[in-house]
Amino acid sequence: MPIFYFISLRKFIFSICLFFYCLSTLSQKIQPYQKLQKALEDLEKDSILNNGYVGFCLKNISTRQVVFEKNSKKTMLIASCMKLFSTATALEILGKDYTFKTQLAYTGKIESGVLQGDLYIIGGGDPTLGSPDFPNKPNANQVFETWANNLKRLGIKEIQGKIIGNGSYFDQNAISKGWIWEDMGNYYGSAVYGLNIHDNEYKLLLKPSTTLGEEVKILGTEPVLPFLNFKGSIKTAAKGTGDNAYIDGYVMHNDRFLSGTIPQKDSFFIKGALPNPAYTTAYLLSQYLNKKSIKIAQEPSFSYDSVPNEAINILEIKSPTLAEIVREINLFSINLYAEGIFKQIGKSKNTEKEAGKIIQDYWKGKGMDISGLEIGDGSGLSMKNGVSAYHLAELLSLMSKSSSYDVFNQSLPIAGISGTMTNWLKSTTLQGNLRAKTGSMKGVIAIAGYFTNAQGEKMSFSIIANRYQGTYSQMRKKFEKVFLAMQMP
Incomplete structure (x- = not known):
């Protein structure tokens, strides 16, 4: 039997092994997104959202790439997650040491x-x-x-x-x-x-x-x-x-x-x-x-x-410094303080009633696509607010590059530990790892924040549900399944 036959056979076997190795590696890489996709599909099919809808966006902060999304450009009510725009913009425009x-x-x-x-x-x-x-x-x-x-x-x-x-x-x-x-x-x-x-x-x-x-x-x-x-x-x-x-x-x-x-x-x-x-x-x-x-x-x-x-x-x-006020706003979701800094953003540009437009223009200048972004107030009570999951995840991604990031990040509640996230994700791999702002009102729940995945990559995420039928506690449990699925293996 010619020697080239054995050489070709060895090459063939090596190619087969390499193929299955690459397939296995690729499977491992896409598996988390399959789990996340299933978790979101299960949420959408759940009876609690029979008359509602959900938006989701997950971004890699280092690359600024959206790694997974679902209805991420749909404009929705986000309740108190509106405070993320107020606090982030106030830190950027007024500065962490600003006082009233x-x-x-x-x-x-x-x-x-x-x-x-x-x-x-x-x-x-x-x-x-x-x-x-x-x-x-x-x-x-x-x-x-x-x-x-x-x-x-x-x-x-x-x-x-x-x-x-x-x-x-x-x-x-x-x-x-x-x-x-x-x-x-x-x-x-x-x-x-x-x-x-x-x-x-x-x-x-x-x-x-x-x-x-x-x-x-x-x-x-x-x-x-x-x-x-x-x-x-x-x-x-x-x-x-x-x-x-x-x-x-x-x-x-x-x-x-x-x-x-x-x-x-x-x-x-x-x-x-x-x-x-x-x-x-x-x-x-x-x-x-x-x-x-x-x-x-x-x-x-x-x-x-x-x-x-x-x-x-x-x-x-x-007053306390803006950094201290921002911490209270995001940790305990205090509407009054959020409205105060919202109006001051407008006042700083001599147009108190146009604070929403000032915020839009600021983040547009940083590269955010503001189509569909509507800002009626600073706290999230306004029915005129309209924000997408993309807007929230992008805001968080942009803030991670800001000199105000440390103050902003430290103001966010920690899952299972502090503020409005105290009861979220307890005894899970995300307890102590995920920081996020919550938002809720009748038929509305939204969460947006940061976490570090198993590969050590910093991620920003947001999820919003509108017109759900059920309790906050029920939605929390369903959202937690999505959060656990968005981690890398």
Whole structure:
């Protein structure tokens, strides 16, 4: 038998072995995407999405390539994932060290312990003033104490004029485009104004009845706000039924409309949005000063007109840094703070009402395809928002190259550990590895963030479901299957 026959046979066997080796390697490479495709197909076929739809996008940050997508260019509602655009853009435009400022000032003159003029609280748009969320900053009572101490330092024992809360820094029409009536009076729908205090919220103290179906008794508010008028009623429901009560009411109006139920308990409270924080700040300061024996001749007031040029500054209070505020926004999904930085983005370009367009233009300039991107507000409450899975994954990918990335990334909740991701992906390979912002409202759930795959590659991802029928917990479990499938082997 010729020797070339054996050589050809060896080459043939080698070729066969090489073919099956390459096939095996290719199979290993595409297997994760097959698993991911199946997980997404299973999700789409699930009865929970009979009337709904899902969008998904997975990007390799190093290559900036989309490695897998499903309806990734479909514009959808994303709820609180809108905060990713607000916080990322604020860090880029304003800088991580940016602070809001609130001033205490007066007009007139001080003689013999009497201020012959008005005392002004001049807001600078700070959404965190007096908030209990920042331990290194004063809460509301501590803010009032600081102001009172500075008046005493000037020898002021009496104010012949008024205490005026000035909110002219932002527009008096505080509601963002596309907000709905049902959100506005509730604490999570607190609008941001030029002057804000204590997260622009209050507690309504209630006492349920011992009889099911009967009205609950209103015990008052905390802080005491006698100018609020509560109408309607809240009924008593069985123990364990949870908080199903609502406070409705428009901005700048003191009428509040109550509805819904609360469970039988010794006591209960729900939280509402302050309709006029500028006035509330002036009112609460006047009450505090009276207790400290500083007399005020006239009733507190508010203004959205410019502060008189002759006003003399007494004290300036700075907010936490933007980096600290961004952390609270993304970790705990605080709408008020997101709206504050959203408006400041517009204010920085002298066009407060065009913050959405400024954000669009900024990311378009960075290379994002903004077709279909619609931005109505900074928090995600607006029904005018429209964002695709691609937009979110691309935003995250672009931010990974930014000098603001570390601050931005560290603000995101960690799966199974912190913030709104505490209950996600526990005891899985993604616990502690995946960072993401969550978003949810009725019929809407969205998650977007970063993780490192088994090959050590940093990935950005986003998934959105709209018009699903079921509970948040049910959707969380279904999304988790997708997340586990998107890892490399």
